[in-house]
Amino acid sequence: xxxxxxxxxxxxxxxxxxxxxxxVPLLASGVLLVAASLGWGLFGAPPERLQGDSVRIxxxxxxxxxxxxxxxxAIAIASLAELVWRHPLAGIAARAIALPGAFFAxxxxxxxxxxxxxxxxxxWVWDGRLTSMLVLFFxxxxxxxxxxxxxxxxxxxxxxxxxxxxxxxxxxxxIHYSVLWWNSLHQPPSISMGKSEMAPEFLWGLLASTLGxxxxxxxxxxxxxxxxxxxxxxxxxxxxxxxxxxxx
Amino acid sequence: MSQPIKAKHQxxxxxxxxxxxxxxxxxxxxxxLRSQASFFYLPAEMAANPPEVGRAVRLGGMVExxxxxxxxxxxxxxxxxxxxxxxxxxxxxxxxxxLFKENSGAVAEGKRGPDGTFVADNLLAKHDEKYxxxxxxxxxxxxxxxxxxxxx
Numbered sequence: 001x002x003x004x005x006x007x008x009x010x011x012x013x014x015x016x017x018x019x020x021x022x023x024v025p026l027l028a029s030g031v032l033l034v035a036a037s038l039g040w041g042l043f044g045a046p047p048e049r050l051q052g053d054s055v056r057i058x059x060x061x062x063x064x065x066x067x068x069x070x071x072x073x074a075i076a077i078a079s080l081a082e083l084v085w086r087h088p089l090a091g092i093a094a095r096a097i098a099l100p101g102a103f104f105a106x107x108x109x110x111x112x113x114x115x116x117x118x119x120x121x122x123x124w125v126w127d128g129r130l131t132s133m134l135v136l137f138f139x140x141x142x143x144x145x146x147x148x149x150x151x152x153x154x155x156x157x158x159x160x161x162x163x164x165x166x167x168x169x170x171x172x173x174x175i176h177y178s179v180l181w182w183n184s185l186h187q188p189p190s191i192s193m194g195k196s197e198m199a200p201e202f203l204w205g206l207l208a209s210t211l212g213x214x215x216x217x218x219x220x221x222x223x224x225x226x227x228x229x230x231x232x233x234x235x236x237x238x239x240x241x242x243x244x245x246x247x248x
Numbered sequence: 249m250s251q252p253i254k255a256k257h258q259x260x261x262x263x264x265x266x267x268x269x270x271x272x273x274x275x276x277x278x279x280x281l282r283s284q285a286s287f288f289y290l291p292a293e294m295a296a297n298p299p300e301v302g303r304a305v306r307l308g309g310m311v312e313x314x315x316x317x318x319x320x321x322x323x324x325x326x327x328x329x330x331x332x333x334x335x336x337x338x339x340x341x342x343x344x345x346x347l348f349k350e351n352s353g354a355v356a357e358g359k360r361g362p363d364g365t366f367v368a369d370n371l372l373a374k375h376d377e378k379y380x381x382x383x384x385x386x387x388x389x390x391x392x393x394x395x396x397x398x399x400x
Contacts, residue, residue: 045381046381046382047381047382048379048380048381048382049380049381049382050347050349050352050375051347051375055379058379080263083259083263084256084259084260084263085256086256118345118346119345119346119347119373119375120345120347120372120373120374120375121344121345121346121347121348121371121372121373122370122372125287125372126287127287128285128286128287166263166266166267166270167270170270170271170273170274173274174274174278177278178285181278181282181285182281182282182285182286182287183286183287183288183289183290183308184286184287185287185288185308185355185372185374187374187375187376187377188377189377190377190378190379197376197377197378197379198378198379198380199379199380199381201381202379
């Protein structure tokens with residue numbers, strides 16, 4: 001019993017040390033990169049040949065889409081680690097990712113809607129790409145509700161959000177391939193393995209802003225994991241104190 | 249005597265089998281949806297399998313070069329949507345989106361008329377995956393690449 005709890009604690013302690021060390025550098029470099037690339041996107045990048053200035057929203061829309069989809073991929077991997085190896089940090093990582101992931105999925109939908117109005121002539125259509133991205137946002141909401149309920153019920157139910165995290169991963173390739181499988185109003189990907197249909201003015205700015213937003217995402221996940229761990233420790237301490245108090 | 253299987257290996261196999269089944273189901277569903285989930289018909293699809301007259305459908309493709317004609321009332325346009333295999337004449341009354349241009353993607357929402365003309369009540373523009381600044385738009389791909397090389 002004691003050995004079991006020590007084993008569970010060993011990793012988080014080492015993790016906490018590392019997380020404390022990494023949070024600030026990740027956050028600072030991310031904010032700097034995002035500020036620089038969005039500054040470039042707003043003032044430096046040239047207007048696009050057809051879309052003019054509305055193309056500037058690209059520098060927020062694409063990183064948001066990438067992090068919305070990347071976030072769920074990370075949840076799925078963490079869920080696998082939780083289910084199979086029962087890694088003590090995996091469930092905490094998945095719970096920490098859910099909120100920023102949902103935020104970026106929503107940001108992708110909102111910026112896409114703002115962009116769709118001038119570019120396509122519509123705020124929203126029930127297109128394969130748009131609909132599967134909306135489904136991803138709903139999956140995040142459902143995951144957060146499940147994880148919250150599982151935490152309230154105690155450790156026994158942590159498997160349910162993990163299974164949900166794995167099942168929901170089916171949506172990720174659907175989002176990616178929606179524009180290739182089905183006729184879609186959304187254009188196919190501009191950047192694929194080793195090949196880009198973007199002028200370098202847009203490509204490099206986009207890569208920088210994607211990296212910047214990803215660094216911020218990482219910092220937020222670390223902060224949220226530390227907060228969840230601190231919460232668990234505080235609760236365990238309270239419970240212990242209550243038990244000791246009962247002995248008196 | 250057989251070696252007892254470790255619990256975590258058993259879980260791994262279970263999860264992987266479940267995942268494979270799930271991905272298979274997802275791919276099958278996507279395959280089944282391949283025509284239903286499309287946002288629009290291509291002209292060739294519409295020619296091969298025409299929807300009944302008066303049913304609301306979407307038609308998408310490229311606006312044929314030189315086909316856009318404005319009618320006398322000033323708000324109605326006629327043009328041809330093509331995919332290289334078939335061409336469908338379209339009539340639309342209303343304000344066109346900024347990106348609606350010749351030789352550019354468009355999606356028309358409307359109904360097939362009895363004379364074969366597609367009567368659109370909404371028009372959406374579809375742009376391609378290329379992002380190019382204005383200064384480079386008149387260059388050929390080779391010139392643009394050379395210009396990009398120079399800036400490096």
